[in-house]
């Protein structure tokens with residue numbers, strides 16, 4: 001009997017140590033596995049959707065989901081993550097169940113074959129079964145959640161593709177309109193490009209994000225589209241305009257607004273606003289509607305400064321180009337009356353960059 005007891009104690013010790021070793025091994029595998037599966041990828045590898053819809057692209061579960069939908073090879077990685085999470089849960093729950101206590105009881109008891117030990121082992125077996133069921137359920141739930149999020153992201157990516165396509169079409173349309181306007185008026189392509197670049201620089205300086213600044217850059221190229229409706233004789237008159245002619249010229253923002261009345265898409269709508277408001281002033285003395293600061297969009301206030309600065313520093317049929325320092329002073333003089341204070345502040349701060357663009361795009 002003593003011999004049998006000793007043998008059982010020995011076997012129990014082996015089982016206990018093996019179990020502990022397995023727990024440690026599972027734990028280590030789970031931690032390493034999770035580390036590999038959740039390892040954040042380089043931002044370039046993430047779908048562009050992240051950059052537009054999710055500010056924090058490094059949120060780990062989102063990395064998993066995005067890679068899951070992008071590349072089928074990562075399915076394995078995601079499944080492994082699920083398995084490792086289940087393993088981790090098993091280790092923790094097995095520890096909570098107190099398997100060590102039961103083994104200690106067997107080892108320390110004088111007679112290992114007791115009903116109490118049998119009952120403890122039965123309890124442990126039930127718990128083990130529960131653990132298996134729980135881990136499986138957890139795996140299935142993780143899989144379903146990931147699958148659901150993957151579908152959401154797939155749909156998001158589809159919408160993003162559509163939006164990119166619309167933006168591309170808008171950009172092409174805008175550039176075509178800008179070209180037509182340039183041909184019609186005496187302004188050169190460089191005027192349009194300079195105003196666009198100045199507007200983008202000022203927008204960025206004001207803290208607007210890169211996407212918005214780029215939209216303002218594009219929208220600004222159509223600010224004078226209403227001039228298409230003005231007679232060539234007035235636009236190209238190499239002398240000072242009469243009051244009637246000037247009144248006619250002043251209608252171009254209104255014409256621009258009408259031309260773009262039914263446009264769709266963010267950039268085109270912004271272009272319509274800019275076309276309509278770029279000669280308005282914060283003090284309400286602008287045209288065509290005499291809107292005041294609180295009614296003017298940020299993009300129109302930005303383009304207004306960019307347009308006037310470029311008009312002053314450019315040669316026209318009826319005037320010479322101003323010296324850039326005088327033009328700069330003129331913008332400062334208009335701060336709070338002709339131009340929005342905030343925009344002028346940004347213009348001052350960003351002036352070195354603006355001046356660089358002026359020199360690069362001269363002519």
Ligand SMILES: [Fe+2]
Pocket residue numbers: 223224252278279
């Ligand atoms: Fe204009």
